[in-house]
Amino acid sequence: MITKDLSGAQRHERRLIALVLLLSFVAGLAWPQAQAGSSQELGRLLQTLQQIRQRHPQTDDLQLMRAATAGLVASLNDPYSSYLSPEDYSALKSEKSGQLIGVGLELAYRDGQVLVMSVLDQTPAAAAGLRPGDQLVAIDDKSLAGLSWHDILRLMQGGIGQGLKLNYRPADGGPPRSATLIRTLLTLSALGFSALPSEVCQLRVRTFFNEFLHQQVQEQLLANMTQCSAGLIVDLRNNPGGLLTEAIQVAGQLGVEGVVVQILGRDGQVQAEATQTESLLPDTLP
Known part of the structure; x- marks a missing residue:
């Protein structure tokens, strides 16, 4: 040869x-x-x-x-279609598994504005005082005006220990503020469970963006429902959404039956998604 x-x-x-x-x-x-x-x-x-x-x-x-x-x-001009580079896709998979590098913010892009949807507990963003509803206007002194959602996410990315300067308008209407946060490795806890007085329990679902969420819900309910004979509160406050498949499975686990969501396609056809999971709640629960 x-x-x-x-x-x-x-x-x-x-x-x-x-x-x-x-x-x-x-x-x-x-x-x-x-x-x-x-x-x-x-x-x-x-x-x-x-x-x-x-x-x-x-x-x-x-x-x-x-x-x-x-x-x-x-060129499709479709807000629901985007290209992910191998690096972006790897970061997405890491986030789905519950670990990522960041400051603890869940963001949303609405009408050209970057809004804080939720702030994860015990994270740099929470320590800096950011709140749901705050509007980001600049990242590392670069204005977000006119940037695409993809470009904005790029600015948010960085390595462990690297600083991230955020300029934002508080949701309460106060004067503009800025905060410099340090990126860290975050282990996202999608679920929280607590027993309240009078045999009432609270299940807090912080995000559906976790491919193991339905397993965690099953573990919590099977282990703790004996303490909840008077009722169960499902807390979805500041939940930014996530994986539709997980949301549907969890809905079934919490006793929701039938169609959960309907999806209107580009061709005008409606696709109905129904629960397939059996309820994990006892029949005696009010």
């Missing part, structure tokens, strides 16, 4: 060819019934790629591929 090393220029050339082929394939999927002029636009795209490679040879081909993929998804 004869082998040889490729020069840097040859490697770049092969990666560029692979990129062109990939985009051509994607274009074929995106335009199965191509309109007049689409082939010319594809040609312009390929010319642009060649110009980038010539004028910016330091640009990483993998970065170009990811940017092209993200651009295709972004």
